[in-house]
Amino acid sequence: MSTPRTRGQRAGLTRQDVLTTAQQLISESGLDGLTMRSLARRLDVAPNALYSYVPNKTALIDGLLDEALATVDAPPPEAGTPADGLSAIMTSTYEVLLAHVDLVPLYLARQGARGPNARRLGDIMLSLLSAAGITDAAAHEAVRVLIVYTIGFAALATPPSLAVTSADTEVAGPHSETTPAGLPLSADELSANFATGLRWLLDGILAPTSR
Amino acid sequence: MSTPRTRGQRAGLTRQDVLTTAQQLISESGLDGLTMRSLARRLDVAPNALYSYVPNKTALIDGLLDEALATVDAPPPEAGTPADGLSAIMTSTYEVLLAHVDLVPLYLARQGARGPNARRLGDIMLSLLSAAGITDAAAHEAVRVLIVYTIGFAALATPPSLAVTSADTEVAGPHSETTPAGLPLSADELSANFATGLRWLLDGILAPTSR
DNA sequence: ACCTGAACACCGTTCAAGT
């Protein structure tokens, strides 16, 4: 638009530019605010220019997910008890997810991302469990439960229908009621709720020989 | 296509036809197999004819979600202990979700559906908790934890990238490895995993004065 | 009320060509 580039001229993009701007678009206008075309528009290139940096939209989103996970604070495996370590890593993950609420539905849709950072976190969790004497199948069970619980809970904090556009639900009766489980909660209440359930899970996981 | 209807002729559709066929399309070809246009094609009507039965695609999907939840087996609140009742209702929900794997990402995206059937299940859970002496905020906490856990776990059983089209991930090295948490599990293993975590949660929730 | 025709404003992606 502004600088009318012609045929052979370069825009000087990098893959980082593409990812960063994509995240910006999502932050600004939600999940469907990000299209290959809107992204290209923002970067001031033609839509198909993006395919020099990303094989397709799916890969672009995978990149976003993994980039967010990179900021999860993984405590050194030696410090503290395994329970504390697991609690810390899940809580940090929860907070990172909250900082990227709009990505949460995507994590859920592809059940937890597959990138290198996801693997890194999984490995740390396994080593913490191993230090607590839990290995093999039982350890993998525990990891799955914890991941599912954490992402799922982050989804609760996600404003309903981020990805949904026209949500003109019919006007309710006299009292417009709360959601199924009485959803309107503060972020603090939800965090406390998360912590409570996490403790239950960790107690169960780490209980001597599964109770 | 087949019977060339003209201007004023009716196709004789019902809302049920629309919902049923929509579910068929999803079962056959996944989430992006369902578009307003593909649905209309299957029903042999023009795309905009659907808007006589459904205000938009979002509402259509909400209808699908609630219809699935209608089949959840809610045990009579009197039979057995609250723990058994809660376990039964969550297990039934889990099974229903597994029977509709392709809908799970949608449940997650809108965090648990809002229809009448969702409300019905929530109310039953609350009354079971109440019978166990858990009310108010604590009860709502527990409901949220259980719902999130159940939907989240169903997501684990969902084949990765149901909604993702072109998943030509790069070919791995010598050994094509497992997913982050070692995902390739049988349905039975996952169900057992679900049951284990559910027990942990119920133990925590129903423990005398939160331990 | 239920349906069609035609259109609007979009999508993601590919193919060929330029430097």
Next chain:
DNA sequence: ACCTGAACACCGTTCAAGT
């Protein structure tokens, strides 16, 4: 290697018109 132009095969939704 990086980019544009142009096109393909789609979307969801609306508006006007027919019976």
